[in-house]
Amino acid sequence: MNKPVASRWAQQFPQLGTDPVPVDALLSAEYFQREKEKLFKRTWLKLARVEELPQSGSWKLKPLPIWDSSIILVRGEDGQIRGFHNTCSHRGNRVIWAEDGHGKDRRFSCHFHGWTYNLKGELVHVPQEEEFFDSFCKPDNGLAPVAVEVWEGFIFAHLDPQPAVSLKDYLGEAATRLEGFPYGQMTAVYAYRTVLNCNWKIAQDAFSEAYHVTTIHAGSFPEGFSAKLYEVQLFGPHRTSAVYMDDKGPTPTPVAALSHRLGTTSIAKRGTRVALPPGVNPTRSPNFAFELSVMFPNFLVHIMDGLYFTHQFHPLSVDQTLWEGIQYFPPPQNAGERFSQEYGQVLQRNAWLEDTATMEATHAALKSGAKKVMHLQDQEVLLRHHYQAVDEYVNS
Amino acid sequence: MSSDLLPASYRHLEPWVDRWALASQAERETTRRASTGAQLKAFYDALVGEGDGIVAHLNALPLDQLPAPEQRLLYLMLSLAEVAPHVELYRGDPRVPFSFEEERFIAEHGAAPGFNGDLYALPNRPA
Numbered sequence: 001m002n003k004p005v006a007s008r009w010a011q012q013f014p015q016l017g018t019d020p021v022p023v024d025a026l027l028s029a030e031y032f033q034r035e036k037e038k039l040f041k042r043t044w045l046k047l048a049r050v051e052e053l054p055q056s057g058s059w060k061l062k063p064l065p066i067w068d069s070s071i072i073l074v075r076g077e078d079g080q081i082r083g084f085h086n087t088c089s090h091r092g093n094r095v096i097w098a099e100d101g102h103g104k105d106r107r108f109s110c111h112f113h114g115w116t117y118n119l120k121g122e123l124v125h126v127p128q129e130e131e132f133f134d135s136f137c138k139p140d141n142g143l144a145p146v147a148v149e150v151w152e153g154f155i156f157a158h159l160d161p162q163p164a165v166s167l168k169d170y171l172g173e174a175a176t177r178l179e180g181f182p183y184g185q186m187t188a189v190y191a192y193r194t195v196l197n198c199n200w201k202i203a204q205d206a207f208s209e210a211y212h213v214t215t216i217h218a219g220s221f222p223e224g225f226s227a228k229l230y231e232v233q234l235f236g237p238h239r240t241s242a243v244y245m246d247d248k249g250p251t252p253t254p255v256a257a258l259s260h261r262l263g264t265t266s267i268a269k270r271g272t273r274v275a276l277p278p279g280v281n282p283t284r285s286p287n288f289a290f291e292l293s294v295m296f297p298n299f300l301v302h303i304m305d306g307l308y309f310t311h312q313f314h315p316l317s318v319d320q321t322l323w324e325g326i327q328y329f330p331p332p333q334n335a336g337e338r339f340s341q342e343y344g345q346v347l348q349r350n351a352w353l354e355d356t357a358t359m360e361a362t363h364a365a366l367k368s369g370a371k372k373v374m375h376l377q378d379q380e381v382l383l384r385h386h387y388q389a390v391d392e393y394v395n396s
Numbered sequence: 397m398s399s400d401l402l403p404a405s406y407r408h409l410e411p412w413v414d415r416w417a418l419a420s421q422a423e424r425e426t427t428r429r430a431s432t433g434a435q436l437k438a439f440y441d442a443l444v445g446e447g448d449g450i451v452a453h454l455n456a457l458p459l460d461q462l463p464a465p466e467q468r469l470l471y472l473m474l475s476l477a478e479v480a481p482h483v484e485l486y487r488g489d490p491r492v493p494f495s496f497e498e499e500r501f502i503a504e505h506g507a508a509p510g511f512n513g514d515l516y517a518l519p520n521r522p523a
Contacts, residue, residue, distance in 0.1 A: 052516050102521055188513025191504040219486055219493050255480035258447045331513055335454035335470050343477035350481055353495035
């Protein structure tokens with residue numbers, strides 16, 4: 001069965017309108033400040049996978065400039081994962097000395113005066129405790145927590161330790177429709193990152209439409225992908241769509257064909273071998289490439305046949321973004337599968353190098369003030385929805 | 397040259413070992429960028445017809461216990477994966493055309509020798 005028929009999204013989602021989108025949201029420091037306070041500090045953000053914290057005492061320190069903080073994620077002796085600000089309760093020094101990283105410890109001990117915390121964040125040792133005063137109460141001075149919840153192995157955190165909305169309710173159907181995919185079995189991980197000198201939305205926009213594929217990916221994916229999106233659905237601020245291959249795909253190059261014969265490889269390989277959730281590629285078309293799901297505000301999950309990949313866009317300032325692109329495969333069982341993965345993920349890396357090529361120049365050019373708006377076409381519906389969703393938080 | 401760099405049936409590929417039997421993706425990338433299109437094509441041509449046979453040979457052995465000659469043969473295949481898009485898709489350009497600065501793209505697994513996907517086991521992995 002071939003791919004479904006493309007819709008006219010503007011008719012399906014009239015609430016998004018069809019007007020040009022002002023570029024001020026990409027450039028204004030004042031708008032960015034409101035994104036920080038009213039959006040990022042008030043939503044759930046993905047920080048890690050559970051596989052990153054395999055044992056009791058495993059921790060990861062994640063710098064989050066958008067929260068003005070760095071968050072320690074740690075697995076306790078009870079197996080539960082908790083999150084804390086990396087700030088000593090004494091005089092505020094970092095408890096974990098590094099700026100980022102990971103490790104395994106039984107205790108966290110501040111290098112300033114030796115205050116020590118257990119894996120639950122409780123303050124368990126204060127040198128010269130008897131010198132403190134009655135106003136100091138040890139049990140009240142654990143590490144400051146953030147809320148942590150896990151969906152399908154993805155660890156999310158919320159700056160408010162008791163958020164009004166649970167992660168499950170926040171993600172809603174955007175998450176439930178992606179449940180059941182074997183994320184936990186795809187533990188062969190290839191991760192790339194870079195700091196981009198552009199607004200986070202410019203970076204994220206490039207991964208939110210297929211219109212660009214025939215031009216920017218003329219090198220790595222010269223033919224094969226449809227430039228339209230399919231099965232677009234909006235779930236509150238979250239959104240999803242599907243990317244399909246054209247009916248007549250390219251003849252794979254010799255090494256691509258070898259890679260496809262040997263295993264789970266690239267997004268350009270056709271055919272379904274893993275059970276996708278029923279709402280994803282509902283007709284089980286062999287032309288299905290991948291699902292493009294956006295968990296608002298900044299986390300993209302792409303599931304497909306035999307692998308998945310994610311993008312995340314961490315705003316560092318109004319004009320700087322940390323991008324993380326991660327590919328997840330089943331662990332290779334033999335050299336052929338290892339080769340197949342290497343080819344698939346190298347080609348994907350190269351496509352990401354093509355995706356990121358325009359971002360800094362776009363931001364720099366827009367700063368000139370020469371253009372006040374951008375014109376989005378019907379197939380850029382996910383961008384239109386994104387700008388509207390951000391705007392609703394920022395103006396709330 | 398030592399006579400056991402590669403398994404006996406692949407000795408004819410030994411001239412490629414020095415430049416392309418590289419243990420980490422970062423080394424394979426760096427070497428690819430430092431090569432000319434003609435060098436990439438010559439290596440590609442030497443390997444591409446052998447792919448199925450090499451994989452059949454290697455698949456008979458456990459991936460994590462390959463003897464040194466077989467491990468080198470796998471590294472040659474991983475270099476083929478690195479080089480192939482430049483020969484097959486980018487007209488011999490040793491860099492990705494119209495792309496972001498590759499040197500600024502950090503692969504968290506990039507420097508790990510013999511990396512088979514176990515990212516979280518790597519020391520000094522950033523957050």
